[in-house]
Amino acid sequence: MLRSWSKKLRNLLIVRDYRFLLATMVLFWLKTCIVYIVVMQLSIESILQAVILLFNPLSSIVLCFGIALFFKRRRQWMAILIIDMILSFILFANMLYERFFNDFITIPVLFQSNNFGQLGDSIHAIFHPADLLLFADIAVLLGVALCRKATVIPTNKMIRRRTFLIGAILLLLNLGLAEIERPQLLMRTFDRKLFVKLMGAYNYHIYDLIQHTRSSAQRAMADSNDLTDVYNYVQSQQTEPNPKYFGAAKGMNVIFVSMESLQTFMVKEKVDGQKVMPFLSSLTHDKNTLYFNQIYHQTGQGKTSDAEFIIENGLFGLPRGAVFTQKAQNTYQATPKILGERGYTSAVFHGNHGSFWNRDRMYDALGFDFFFDSKAYNTNMNNTIGYGLKDIPFFKQSLPILKGINQPFYTKLITLSNHHPYKIDKRDVMIPPEDTDDKIVNHYFQTARYMDQALENFFEQLRDSGLLKRSVIVLYGDHYGISDNHQEAMSEVLGKKVTPYVQTKLQQIPLFIRVPGVEGKVIDKVGGQIDIRSTLLHLLGMHTNQYISFSSDLLSKDKKSLTVLRNGRFITQNYLYTDDTCYDKTTGEPTEMKQCRPFKKQASQILSLSDKVVYGDLLRFYQPGQTSFNQK
Ligand code: GP9
Ligand code: MN
Secondary structure (H helix, E strand, O other): OOOHHHHHHHHHHHHHHHHHHHHHHHHHHHHHHHHHHHHHHOOOHHHHHHHHHOOOOOHHHHHHHHHHHOOOOOHHHHHHHHHHHHHHHHHHHHHHHHHHHOOOHHHHHHHHHHHHHHHHHOHHHOOOOHHHHHHHHHHHHHHHHHHHOOOOOOOHHHHHHHHHHHHHHHHHHHHHHHHHHOOOOHHHHHOOHHHHHHHHHHHHHHHHHHHHHHHHHHHHHOOOHHHHHHHHHHHHHHOOOOOOOOOOOOOEEEEEEEEEOHHHHHHHOOOOOEEEHHHHHHOOOOOOOOEOOOEEOOOOOOOOHHHHHHHHHHHOOOOOOOOOHHHHOOOOOOHHHHHHHHOOEEEEEEEEOOHHHHHHHHHHHHHOEEEEHHHHHOOOOOEEOOOOEEEHHHHHHHHHHHHOOOOOOEEEEOOOOOOOOOOOHHHHOOOOOOOOOOOOHHHHHHHHHHHHHHHHHHHHHHHHHOOOOHHEEEEEEOOOOOOOHHHHHHHHHHOOOOHHHHHHOOOOOEEEEEEOOOHHHHHHHOHHHHHHHHHHHHOOOOOOOOOOOOOOOOOOOOOOOOOOOOOOEEEOOOOOEEOEEEEEEOOOOEEEEHHHHHHHHHHHHHHHHHHHHHHHHHHHHHOOOOOOOHHH
8 A cells, every 4th residue: 555655646746747837836935935944034943833834835935826727738847937926026015114123014015006106216225136936947947948848747627626635724724723823813813924934935925915805895885875874883982081091091101001910809919928029019109100900901912012903093903803903004083093182102122023913004094193013122142021022111111211211201112021822930939829720820920020020120210211290101902811611710810700790890900090190099990991092081181072083081980890801701890791692790609691682782782883883984085073974
């Protein structure tokens, strides 16, 4: 059996007629791998990643070169070389683009003429003569073909069918390996670099094309009439700002800190008698800090980026995938843009590379003036972990840049050390791990302690620089840190069973708003990340009713409590709805569904209206203050 298979394979490979095609494919595979490793420097972190990296060009190579089998015998070699030329050019273009933008080309990028303008100016700097070697194999193969060394390939329906079957199997295998390395890669589309690393540069372009076609169609079908019901709903939910707080931070700087994976329960936790977050815990009774202890994250698959989107826009992220990666071409009326029109300078700071979550593109759409990503920082083996620069050096290196920004400014610093799987270097450990059977849960406490220290240092630096007394500081947890898969360990930590009710309550994230001159207190109103925008704008003395947003001021006396999570679960002052069950919050026990029913309808209405705005790119039809949307 084995012998007969090896004979078949030998026959296939030594058939002289296939040599030209096979040589082209092997050479193309080799140069793709060289570009991946040498030029694009796609880092390899495990053996599996190395295997995937070498494996991922194969499916596209078989499928693309397989097209040559449809050509007449005499034209096959030409078809093979033209396919080689096209694919090599795609590789070449990505290579140049990567050198300049540290990113991969997307279809919207092809239409962003200003990007190419920038690229055009620097083309001399990014093009190296050695890059032409990328086409050297084609020149050699052309010579071989012209010397008639390449004979025609015997082909028929069955050979074509088998070739495409092999291509499809290779693609499925690639998908399987990628799924093992990074679950839900296609759904979450974390990062173009990661996608290319796991699925390959050529599959990446096909995926990008599919994404683009899907979203363009939804956008194309929308018109300004679609805004009417959104506008009416948003207007019906307006609440009066609280005069005690309205304008209390007028003209001040704004500094947001996105606290990676931080859940509210951590603020008061102890390990071995030591507070896990002594600094944040002290802020809960700081004299100028409002601490909101009933706030829920509302993120979906876009995680950190969803939290950013929700907070900047007062709109929800998308039900599938990340809005940052799918809707960066939309029109938004985001806070940086609004404040930019009133003299604020805006900037984001983050110690990871800029293409992660498509931040580099999305921040332009949101109206940010500057984005300081990993390129702006001094990074080395010792000061980085996981996604990039550790929080302590991150804040330390950010401060001088922050001080140089024109005031008033609107800024956001995104932490990353407290990220799953909560790895920490020995020298950064400040408390012992938790003592459960679950390593992830145990280490979460240590990385959270490290982040707390980084925050404390940052506050000291702000105080020393004089910025603290001129700035509103908003600290928020971006999303959960411990997922539903760790219920057993969480039961141990909390000392109670993690029921669906408790699990939903665990989606609370801490929110601190420090305003110089405002008296600090703990506020236990139920709310979500979406409410941060109106709360802040009102503190800055700006009315919000002219904007299309689902944000509601947490400090307003008539703030409604209905808080909707991205998965349709919701929480009100008295009830919590999860897993198709209505819970009474006073007992934590299930109650009659009729108590939740009216909210359930409203919750799905809110989500679908928000999705309508984002999928339809409806804000392109809206000027703040406009009241009628019928098309002329
Ligand atoms: C990466 C960081 C983490 O830059 O923001 O993103 P997450 O995986 O938490 O969404
Ligand atoms: Mn995050």
